[in-house]
Amino acid sequence: MPNDNNRRVSNLKELSFNWIDSRLKIKALIDYMSSKIVPRHNHSSFYYLGGVTLFLFLVQVCTGILLLMYYRPGAESAYESVKFIVTEVSFGWLIRSLHSWSANLMVLFAFLHMFTVFFTHAYRKPRELTWYTGIGILGLSLAFGFSGYLLPWNELSFFATRVGTGMAGAVPIIGKQLMIIMRGGEEVTGATIGRFFGLHVAILPALFVGLLSLHLIFIQRQGMSEPLEWADKKPEEKKYIKFFPNFLYRDALVWLIMLNILALLAVIFPDGIGVIHWPLGEKADPFAPPPAVIRPEWYFMFAFQALKMLPAHVWFIEGELFGMAVFGLGGMIWLLIPALDRKAAKSKRSKLVVAFGAVVVLFMLAMTIIGYLVE
Amino acid sequence: MKTILSILALALLYIPVLGQGNSDNCLNCHLDWEDDDGPAHKITRDVHFQKGLGCADCHGGNTSADDMDDVRESRDYIGIPDFLKVPDFCAHCHSDAAYMHEHNPSLPVDQLAKYKTSIHGQRLFGRKDKKVANCVSCHSVHEVGGGRMPHSSTHPVNLPQTCGKCHADTEYMAEYGISTSQLDEFTNSIHGQALLERNDLGAPACNDCHGNHGAAPPGVNSLAAVCGLCHAIEAELFNRSPHAEAFRENDIPMCEICHSNHFIIKPSDSMIGSEEPAICTDCHSADDGTIGFMTADSLRVSIDNLVRFHGKAQQTLDEAIAKGMMTTDEEFLMKEVDQSLIQTRMHIHAFNIDSVEPKAKLGIAKADSVRVMSAELIDEYYFRRQGLAVATLIITFLAIMLYRKIRKIEK
Numbered sequence: 001m002p003n004d005n006n007r008r009v010s011n012l013k014e015l016s017f018n019w020i021d022s023r024l025k026i027k028a029l030i031d032y033m034s035s036k037i038v039p040r041h042n043h044s045s046f047y048y049l050g051g052v053t054l055f056l057f058l059v060q061v062c063t064g065i066l067l068l069m070y071y072r073p074g075a076e077s078a079y080e081s082v083k084f085i086v087t088e089v090s091f092g093w094l095i096r097s098l099h100s101w102s103a104n105l106m107v108l109f110a111f112l113h114m115f116t117v118f119f120t121h122a123y124r125k126p127r128e129l130t131w132y133t134g135i136g137i138l139g140l141s142l143a144f145g146f147s148g149y150l151l152p153w154n155e156l157s158f159f160a161t162r163v164g165t166g167m168a169g170a171v172p173i174i175g176k177q178l179m180i181i182m183r184g185g186e187e188v189t190g191a192t193i194g195r196f197f198g199l200h201v202a203i204l205p206a207l208f209v210g211l212l213s214l215h216l217i218f219i220q221r222q223g224m225s226e227p228l229e230w231a232d233k234k235p236e237e238k239k240y241i242k243f244f245p246n247f248l249y250r251d252a253l254v255w256l257i258m259l260n261i262l263a264l265l266a267v268i269f270p271d272g273i274g275v276i277h278w279p280l281g282e283k284a285d286p287f288a289p290p291p292a293v294i295r296p297e298w299y300f301m302f303a304f305q306a307l308k309m310l311p312a313h314v315w316f317i318e319g320e321l322f323g324m325a326v327f328g329l330g331g332m333i334w335l336l337i338p339a340l341d342r343k344a345a346k347s348k349r350s351k352l353v354v355a356f357g358a359v360v361v362l363f364m365l366a367m368t369i370i371g372y373l374v375e
Numbered sequence: 376m377k378t379i380l381s382i383l384a385l386a387l388l389y390i391p392v393l394g395q396g397n398s399d400n401c402l403n404c405h406l407d408w409e410d411d412d413g414p415a416h417k418i419t420r421d422v423h424f425q426k427g428l429g430c431a432d433c434h435g436g437n438t439s440a441d442d443m444d445d446v447r448e449s450r451d452y453i454g455i456p457d458f459l460k461v462p463d464f465c466a467h468c469h470s471d472a473a474y475m476h477e478h479n480p481s482l483p484v485d486q487l488a489k490y491k492t493s494i495h496g497q498r499l500f501g502r503k504d505k506k507v508a509n510c511v512s513c514h515s516v517h518e519v520g521g522g523r524m525p526h527s528s529t530h531p532v533n534l535p536q537t538c539g540k541c542h543a544d545t546e547y548m549a550e551y552g553i554s555t556s557q558l559d560e561f562t563n564s565i566h567g568q569a570l571l572e573r574n575d576l577g578a579p580a581c582n583d584c585h586g587n588h589g590a591a592p593p594g595v596n597s598l599a600a601v602c603g604l605c606h607a608i609e610a611e612l613f614n615r616s617p618h619a620e621a622f623r624e625n626d627i628p629m630c631e632i633c634h635s636n637h638f639i640i641k642p643s644d645s646m647i648g649s650e651e652p653a654i655c656t657d658c659h660s661a662d663d664g665t666i667g668f669m670t671a672d673s674l675r676v677s678i679d680n681l682v683r684f685h686g687k688a689q690q691t692l693d694e695a696i697a698k699g700m701m702t703t704d705e706e707f708l709m710k711e712v713d714q715s716l717i718q719t720r721m722h723i724h725a726f727n728i729d730s731v732e733p734k735a736k737l738g739i740a741k742a743d744s745v746r747v748m749s750a751e752l753i754d755e756y757y758f759r760r761q762g763l764a765v766a767t768l769i770i771t772f773l774a775i776m777l778y779r780k781i782r783k784i785e786k
Contacts (some may be wrong), residue, residue: 241785248776249780
C-alpha cells in the first residue's frame with residue numbers, strides 16, 4: 001500500500017511538472033541551471049554575501065508595502081501615522097522594526113559584498129559591468145537610507161536631514177539649487193517629506209529593480225568569479241559544486257539563518273541598539289532648538305566626521321568643498337577600478353590596488369569610530 | 376621719508392592712549408594712595424560711576440585741584456555725609472522723578488517715603504539710632520549696584536547675607552530683643568536651598584516677604600497675603616477654609632502655624648492626619664467635639680489612596696519602559712496623574728474633604744488607567760517573546776531539514 005501511494009504522488013508530481021513545462025518550458029531552465037557550476041575554495045562563503053543582500057532587499061520590499069498601507073506623508077500626518085503603526089496596528093511595530101533592521105543590514109551586507117569583490121579582484125574582465133551595476137545598487141541603497149530616515153518626521157530625522165541636505169548646498173554653482181530641489185524649498189518642510197516619500201517608494205525602487213535585474217542577469221550569464229590563484233591551476237585541481245540544486249539550497253539555508261537573526265533583532269530590539277537605533281521620539285518641530293547631538297546614519301558617519309574635521313579652508317578652497325571634491329575623486333577611482341587595474345585582467349594581483357582598498361577601509365572605519373567617540 | 380612716515384604712524388597709534396588720561400584728580404590721587412579694597416578701586420563697579428557720576432557728585436569739592444587742602448576749601452565740599460542724614464542725602468536724587476527719569480526711568484522714587492515707614496527708618500529718624508540700617512548699610516557705599524547685578528549686595532542671592540550682617544549678629548542685636556536665627560533658618564529652608572544652592576531666582580529672599588525700603592515683619596493677618604504672593608492658589612483656598620476666620624479671631628499666624636516662617640521645610644503628607652507626627656493633632660483631638668479631627672483623618676486617607684495608586688501606576692509604567700515598550704501615551708497620562716497629586720495636595724489648604732475628594736478620585740481613576748495600559752504592554756511584551764520563540768523554532772527546524780537535504784545530495 002505505501003508503494004502504491006508513493007507511486008500515485010510521483011505520478012501527480014510528474015503530471016503537474018509536465019503541465020507547467022508544456023507551457024513555460026521550465027525543463028530547459030532547470031537544465032541550464034543544472035549545467036551551471038560554482039567554484040569551491042577557501043573563500044566560497046563570500047559568494048553568499050550578495051544573496052543575503054538580495055534577501056534583505058526582498059524583506060524591505062515586503063515590509064515597505066505593508067508600512068505603505070498606513071503611512072501618510074506630510075508634516076501633519078507622517079509622525080502621527082508612524083506612531084499609529086507602532087502602537088495601534090497589529091504587528092505594526094514588528095513590520096517597522098523588520099523594515100529598519102533589514103535596511104541597516106542590507107547596507108552592511110552590500111558594503112561587505114563590495115569589499116570582498118574588490119579584494120578578490122572579482123571585478124576583472126569580463127565582470128566590469130557587474131561591478132558598475134553593483135556600485136550603482138550600493139549608491140541607491142544609501143539613497144534609500146537617506147530618504148527613508150526623514151519619513152517618520154521626528155526630531156532627530158528632521159535635523160539630520162537639514163544637515164544632510166545642507167551639505168549639498170556646498171557644491172559650487174549648482175549647490176543652492178540642488179539643495180532647494182532636494183528640500184522642495186529653502187527649508188526642510190512638509191514639501192521635503194513629499195519629495196523624499198516619492199523618491200523612497202517610487203523612483204528609487206524603479207531604478208533599483210532595473211539595476212538589480214541587470215546585475216543578476218550578468219551574474220547568471222558569467223557565473224561566479226574564480227579566485228586569481230586558479231589561473232595557474234590544472235582543471236583537475238579545481239573544485240566546483242552544481243549551482244542547482246547545491247548552491248541554491250545553500251543560499252536558501254543562509255537566507256533562513258538570516259531570517260532567524262532578523263526576527264531575533266526585530267523582536268528583542270524593536271527600536272535598534274547602540275548607534276543603530278530609530279526610536280520614534282518627539283515629533284519634528286522646526287522652531288525647536290536642535291538636539292545636542294545630530295548624527296547621520298552609521299553608514300554616512302565616516303563622511304560626516306571627515307568633513308567635520310577639515311579646517312575652514314584648505315589652501316584657497318573651502319574645507320567642506322575640498323572634502324566633497326576628495327570624496328568625489330575617491331569614489332570615481334573606486335568605480336573605475338576594473339578599468340584602472342590592468343594586472344587583474346591578466347589574473348595578477350596589484351599591490352597598489354590592494355593598498356588603496358585597505359586605505360579606504362581603514363579610513364572609513366577610523367572616521368566612523370572617531371565620529372562616535374568624539375560625540 | 377621712511378623715518379618720517381614711521382614717526383607719524385607711531386604718533387597715530389598713541390593718540391587714543393594719550394586721550395585716556397583721567398581728568399578727575401580725586402581718583403588720580405586716591406588710586407595711588409589706597410590699597411585694592413579702597414573706595415577709589417571699588418567705585419569702578421559702582422552703578423553711579425558707570426552712569427557717569429564722579430566723586431564730586433556726592434562728596435562735593437573741586438576735582439581739578441591738585442592738593443587735598445584746595446579740594447576741602449572749595450565751597451561745595453561735603454566730605455563724608457553724616458550717617459543720620461544719608462537717607463535724605465540719597466533721596467536728593469532718588470526722590471527726584473525728573474532727574475531719575477534721565478538715568479533709570481524704571482526705578483521707583485519712593486524709597487525715602489517707604490524707608491520712613493520701616494522699623495529701620497522709624498528708629499533712625501525718631502530715636503537717632505545709628506545702629507539701624509540706612510541706605511549704605513544694605514547698598515554699600517562705593518559699590519552700589521542694582522538688584523540685578525550679581526556683585527551687588529542687594530542681588531537676591533547676596534541679600535540674606537546682607538541682612539544677616541546685622542540680624543545674625545547676636546551681640547549687635549542684643550538690645551533689640553529679636554531672634555538672630557533667621558539667616559541660619561532661612562539658609563536651611565526650602566526657599567534658602569532653592570535660592571542659595573540652586574541659584575533659583577524665583578525663590579524668595581528676605582525682601583520678598585518683609586519688603587525692602589519699607590521693611591517690616593508681616594503681621595498675623597497679612598501673613599497669608601504675603602505667602603499668597605507666590606502661593607496664590609493655596610492662599611485662595613485657605614481664605615475660604617474654616618481655618619481662616621478661626622485663625623483671625625484667635626490671632627493665630629496663618630501659614631506660619633503649620634509651615635513655620637524662616638525655617639520652612641518641604642511639606643509632606645505626614646503633616647496631615649489624625650495621628651502623630653501630623654501637625655493637625657497639635658490643635659485637634661478625637662474628643663475636641665469638632666469635625667476638624669475627622670476631616671484631618673479623611674484628608675489623609677484621600678491623599679494616601681491617591682499616592683498608593685500613583686505608586687502602582689508608576690511602577691507598572693517603569694516596568695513597561697524597562698522592557699522597551701512604546702509608552703508615550705501612558706507617560707502622557709502619567710503626567711496628568713502627577714498633576715492630580717499636586718492639585719490634591721494643594722486642595723488640602725481648603726481643609727474640606729468635599730474639595731479634596733473629587734481631585735483625589737480623578738487622579739486615582741487616571742492612575743488606574745495608566746496601570747492597566749502599562750500592564751497590557753507588559754503582557755504584549757511576553758506575547759512577543761513567545762511568538763519569537765515559536766518563529767525561531769520553526770525557522771531553525773526548516774534550516775536543519777535543509778541542511779540535512781544538502782548533506783544528503785552532496786554525499
